Amino acid sequence: xxxxxxxxIALGVGLVVAMFIYNLYQERRSRKQAERIFGFRQGDLPxxxxxxxxxxxxxxxADEISLTDAYLHEHPADPRIEPRIDLSDDExxxxxxxxxxxxxxxxxxxxxxxxxxxxxxxxxxxxxPAPEPVVPQRGELEPESFLDGGIEYIxxxxxxxxxxxxxxxxxxxxxxxxxxxxxxxxxxxxxxxxVLAHANRxxxxxxxxxxxxxxxxxxxxxxxxxxxxxxxxxxxxxxGAVSCQDKHAALERARVLDSFCAEVDMLIGLNVxxxxxxxxxxxxxHELAGRxxxxxxxxxxxxxxxxxxxxxxxxxxxNELLDPSEGDEQGTQSLSLLFDVPRVAQGLFAFDRxxxxxxxLAQRLGGQLVDDGGRPVSRESLxxxxxxxxxxxxxxxxxxxxxxxxxxxxxFA
Numbered sequence: 001x002x003x004x005x006x007x008x009i010a011l012g013v014g015l016v017v018a019m020f021i022y023n024l025y026q027e028r029r030s031r032k033q034a035e036r037i038f039g040f041r042q043g044d045l046p047x048x049x050x051x052x053x054x055x056x057x058x059x060x061x062a063d064e065i066s067l068t069d070a071y072l073h074e075h076p077a078d079p080r081i082e083p084r085i086d087l088s089d090d091e092x093x094x095x096x097x098x099x100x101x102x103x104x105x106x107x108x109x110x111x112x113x114x115x116x117x118x119x120x121x122x123x124x125x126x127x128x129p130a131p132e133p134v135v136p137q138r139g140e141l142e143p144e145s146f147l148d149g150g151i152e153y154i155x156x157x158x159x160x161x162x163x164x165x166x167x168x169x170x171x172x173x174x175x176x177x178x179x180x181x182x183x184x185x186x187x188x189x190x191x192x193x194x195v196l197a198h199a200n201r202x203x204x205x206x207x208x209x210x211x212x213x214x215x216x217x218x219x220x221x222x223x224x225x226x227x228x229x230x231x232x233x234x235x236x237x238x239x240g241a242v243s244c245q246d247k248h249a250a251l252e253r254a255r256v257l258d259s260f261c262a263e264v265d266m267l268i269g270l271n272v273x274x275x276x277x278x279x280x281x282x283x284x285x286h287e288l289a290g291r292x293x294x295x296x297x298x299x300x301x302x303x304x305x306x307x308x309x310x311x312x313x314x315x316x317x318x319n320e321l322l323d324p325s326e327g328d329e330q331g332t333q334s335l336s337l338l339f340d341v342p343r344v345a346q347g348l349f350a351f352d353r354x355x356x357x358x359x360x361l362a363q364r365l366g367g368q369l370v371d372d373g374g375r376p377v378s379r380e381s382l383x384x385x386x387x388x389x390x391x392x393x394x395x396x397x398x399x400x401x402x403x404x405x406x407x408x409x410x411x412f413a
Contacts, residue, residue: 141245145184145192145207150400151257151407152182152209153224153250155231157240162188162204165238168197173230177223180211180410206240212250214413215265218258221251260399261411264342264392268351268385270358270377272335272367279333280365282317288364289315292357304353310404312350313339315357335361342412345404347393348386355382 141156143149167183174181183195185203195206210227212219224247235242274280286296294302294315302315318334337354344350358377362369369377393403401407 141243143207143209144205145186147182147184147207147209148407148410149245151212151411153212153219153227153245153254155208155228155242155244157206157208157231157235157242159204159240162202163239164200164202166198166200167195167206170230170234171195171197174208174210174227177210177226178216179219179223180214180413181227182209183207211410212254213258213261213411215261215411218254219251221247224250257411260401261342264396265412266341266392268339268341268354268389269372270337270354271370271372272337272358272361272365273370274333274366275368276366277333278366280335280367284365285315285317285335285361288357288361292353292360294357304350306346306350310345311340312344312346313337313354335367340412341389341392342396342401342403342408345402347403348390351386351389355379 141149141154143152143154144156147154171181171183184192184207185195185201186192186205186207188202188204195201195203208227208231210219210224228244228247231242231244234240272280289296289302292304294304296302300317304312304314306312314337316336316338318336337358339347339351339354341347358369359379361367371377396403396408401411
């Protein structure tokens with residue numbers, strides 16, 4: 001090695017030592033600065049979360065910014081308390097609205113214990129008394145309106161006196177959560193009505209709800225958190241005291257509710273196929289459907305409705321849209337009878353009507369009745385399906401979600 005090599009090695013070692021000393025100096029300087037600002041030393045910080053009993057706040061939604069973040073940063077001692085946003089009278093002194101009563105936004109959190117446990121299948125034996133109904137429980141904040149705290153997450157705006165506000169922007173923001181929402185307001189006479197986006201009516205109390213589950217799945221933590229943040233931001237701008245049900249209890253209710261709905265969510269299908277390969281007559285289909293009380297819709301399908309106009313089951317014609325009223329004798333080789341189990345009141349009656357129509361169509365058209373798997377259907381096999389269907393309806397009744405009722409129609413939309 002030459003003297004140049006030794007010189008370069010010495011310079012490299014010296015540079016490393018210099019950087020090490022500089023880093024020690026910067027670390028010591030930063031520690032002293034932190035002690036001077038925050039008033040504690042590193043050894044004073046708790047290192048064992050289990051021993052301190054501290055609850056670490058959950059991370060905020062990445063794409064959401066609200067006034068609540070600043071509050072939580074300033075009050076870390078009790079993360080369970082939602083931010084209280086107060087608009088001081090000093091700030092409003094020069095706004096030109098001294099004659100208007102000042103309504104300060106406040107946020108109240110109602111915590112509850114976990115309210116639901118995972119439902120277990122309920123199959124009562126013949127002759128045994130049916131168990132008591134298991135109605136989904138609610139959070140501590142009970143709705144005062146016709147909103148359903150059993151399947152919805154409830155929040156409330158309260159004002160000291162009736163205030164006329166436009167909720168169009170808030171409604172648009174809440175609909176972006178991709179879960180059904182409802183807003184209802186209490187009039188001065190005490191009655192409740194849906195809040196129209198641009199009505200600008202005076203309400204003293206407004207209640208809002210987020211559906212906890214639907215066929216797309218349960219409400220997520222992000223959706224519930226975003227729902228609350230939108231309300232806090234609206235209160236910061238327009239005033240009012242905001243009260244919400246406990247978020248963690250609501251998420252548990254959403255999970256349990258979705259799990260139960262997935263177990264009873266069924267679509268029963270019966271198909272009539274051509275046994276000979278010949279097409280069915282559209283005129284014959286139209287006459288048989290009409291004789292059974294089905295009415296044709298604009299898309300060519302038929303539907304049977306009950307006395308209140310609620311759909312019981314449908315008859316769909318595949319491949320072609322046929323219009324027998326114009327003498328169209330073109331045919332089709334496949335028909336489908338569809339029955340949405342949780343959405344049909346008096347489901348057993350509807351199932352019997354659909355099965356009888358299926359056998360009649362197969363007999364009159366020279367076809368064969370099969371299930372969705374292509375297996376032939378007999379009356380004996382449908383008896384087993386009917387018993388299983390009866391147990392599903394019993395479970396829905398016990399869980400406070402009767403088939404075809406308001407709850408079922410919202411959960412299985």
